[in-house]
Amino acid sequence: MRGGLTGAAMLVAGMVAAALPARAEVLACPAAVTVIERTDAPQGWEATPGKSERRLVDFQVFRGALGEKRDPVKPAARQRRADGAQVTTWKFASSASRPGPYFVSCIYQGTQVGVLHEVPTGMDRCDLVATPGAKGRATAVCRSPG
Numbered sequence: 484m485r486g487g488l489t490g491a492a493m494l495v496a497g498m499v500a501a502a503l504p505a506r507a508e509v510l511a512c513p514a515a516v517t518v519i520e521r522t523d524a525p526q527g528w529e530a531t532p533g534k535s536e537r538r539l540v541d542f543q544v545f546r547g548a549l550g551e552k553r554d555p556v557k558p559a560a561r562q563r564r565a566d567g568a569q570v571t572t573w574k575f576a577s578s579a580s581r582p583g584p585y586f587v588s589c590i591y592q593g594t595q596v597g598v599l600h601e602v603p604t605g606m607d608r609c610d611l612v613a614t615p616g617a618k619g620r621a622t623a624v625c626r627s628p629g
Contacts, residue, residue, distance in 0.1 A: 508605060512539050512589035512623040518596050537591035542611040542623035544573045546585055549599065556585065564612075571611040578604065589623060603627070 515538050524530035545553040559574040575581060585602040587609060602609065602625050609625040 508603065508627040510587070510600060510602065510606060510609075510625040512542060512587070513598065514539055514622070516589075516591055516596070516598060518591070518594050537594050537596070539589055539621045539623060540592045540613075541590035541621065542571075542609070543588040543590065544575075544585060544602070544609055545588065546583055548584060549586065553586075567615045569613045569615070571613075573609045575602075575607060587623065587625060 515536050518535055518537050520533040520535065522530045544556040544558075546556055547554050556573055556575065558571045560570075560572045562570050562572075564570060575583075575585060581604065583602075583604070586599050587602055589598045589600075591597060605627040606625045607628055609623065611621060611623045613621045
């Protein structure tokens with residue numbers, strides 16, 4: 484009897500979990516990165532290295548494998564929210580049959596250094612939200628439906 488109740492409880496728990504909507508996956512650019520700076524000092528001078536934190540300011544989506552020619556993907560929409568923030572949206576097929584792979588490039592203030600990440604096939608949109616008048620106040624997020 485006890486084993487029957489445990490099995491029934493597991494069956495009900497499984498049915499409830501299957502009925503719940505799938506949780507959306509999220510891929511977000513880091514809000515800031517640490518950049519280590521170096522310079523080649525002219526003869527007779529000594530270079531001093533530096534380190535600084537750089538905030539996210541922009542975001543790009545491109546298609547093509549790393550190390551190959553990048554094919555930029557144009558945004559599907561741009562809109563201004565009531566709070567003045569600019570929202571740029573990229574949309575693409577979330578299925579495994581989509582052409583790709585897609586990558587995102589997170590771009591940081593005052594540097595050409597950035598970070599790249601492949602967009603998993605289950606994700607179908609990416610949004611960049613840039614806050615006006617606040618350099619380095621941006622968020623970039625890709626999501627799966629769900």
